[in-house]
Amino acid sequence: MPAHAAAILPAPRAALTVTTVQTPTPAADEVLVRVRAVAINPVDWVIQGTSRVTYRWLNTPAVLGSDVAGEVVAIGSAVTRFRVGQRVFGLATGTDRGRDPLREGAFQEYTTLVERLTAPIPDDLSDEEAAVFPLGISTAACALFQPQLLGLRMPGDPAPAASRSVVVIWGGSTSVGMNAVQLAHAAGYDVVTTASAKNAETLRGLGADAVVDHRSPTAVADLVAAIGGRPVVGAVALGAGSTDACIDVLARTGGERLAMASTPVSLDSLVGRRRLFPAMLPVFTRIGLGTLRSTLRARRRGIRAAFVWGSSLRDDEMGPRLWGEVVPRMLAEGALRPMPAPLVVGDGLAAVQDALDRQRAGVSAQKVVVRL
Structure with a gap:
């Protein structure tokens, strides 16, 4: 061999x-x-x-x-x-x-x-x-297009003649976020997102309609103001703490779908330890309780929340379409960077x-x- x-x-x-x-x-x-x-x-x-x-x-x-x-x-x-x-x-x-x-x-x-x-x-x-x-664009596509998540139309699908709808992406300067901004924009949605001030112009160049400083204590209110009454089709939560912020935005704008791509607590503190046990116990307890609390908050507000698994498109119809049609076409057209x-x-x-x-x-x- x-x-x-x-x-x-x-x-x-x-x-x-x-x-x-x-x-x-x-x-x-x-x-x-x-x-x-x-x-x-x-x-x-x-x-x-x-x-x-x-x-x-x-x-x-x-x-x-x-x-x-x-x-x-x-x-x-x-x-x-x-x-x-x-x-x-x-x-x-x-x-x-x-x-x-x-x-x-x-x-x-x-x-x-x-x-x-x-x-x-x-x-x-x-x-x-x-x-x-690969993983960034696959995860972004799962969050935006899979029916069990936001269930949006894909780039190339016909868009309605009515006023444009908004996708909220918390964490726009992440790998998944930058790909989500490009995919949502190419599908005909307006995108409002969060990032640091130094990355705001980059995200606007990728198609974001508005970029809010995620560090600002008024970030949620700023996103709501940027949406300006337009219909919100859903939100993608990227980064620790993003889920609750997205729930607040959706509750104030009438959005009903949330794709969660991050745990409420980073696992970074565990990775560097010599031993997982017993340090893992409080970390995973916080993750479990935080996820349960956020899920219940979403449900009480009529928001359907689900986690994203970026490689799940291997086993559905969206994966072949994304990789065989959408990505090659967008690259050829210069719509995907x-x-x-x-x-x-x-x-x-x-x-x-x-x-x-x-x-x-x-x-x-x-x-x-x-x-x-």
Whole structure:
């Protein structure tokens, strides 16, 4: 069997180690990709630091990572959209329940991607730029378009002739937020969002109608004023504390749907500890009670709230449409920009652990990327 190098998680909560794993043969609906760039998401260090609790199904050794850009080196028997040698980017879902993290993780020289969650890289886009998209745009699309969440029309669907409706996005300068702003704008909605003052102009350039400072004590009132009586079709909550703020906005504007993409308490404080127990007990208690309290608040106000799982589009009709139609078309039309901008922090698999640590330390309106 051929083999390649991979940055594996050898055991729960361990540092990544570069070693050799077997190179898989793509299944009928998969492409085998030589990985050229990967991007880092918060979920990567959350899995690394808390997997015994948060990802109990994940066996080690495992290859983490969701964001892949590279070129196709082999295709499965049912693949029709790609050819060997073609540059592609896509969503790796190896850490999901029931998947194989050694075949489908991003942080390795070769990985498999399912065809329906893969798109061609345009000639004017670098591998590093393409790598920032997969999980961010997939999560944003789930929040906006899945029927169990906001259930909005997708870009390309006919828009009604009536006055434009508003989508609220709390956390517009995050990876998911920047993609949500672009997708909602392309679908014909007005977008009001939050960000720091330094990122406000960037978000307006992506299509935001109004940007409110999330640090302001009057942020909720400022969003309501920016909405200005227009119908609100829903809100996307990104970042700790965003759920309750979105509930307040929706309650004051008549919106009835909320997509929650963040826990009420960050897990960062747990990841850096030598031991999860007993420190995890108060953290997860706060998360559980906070989520229950927010859900009940939403229900009392007639708001339907549900959590977003960014890779769930692998198993519904929206995923193939997003990756096979919407994303390629928007890129060709210049309606979709690679945001947040890539921040390349190293080359080679040995740099991935440092990249995880860099992302956990905090970046603003940037996405940490490693070239392979």
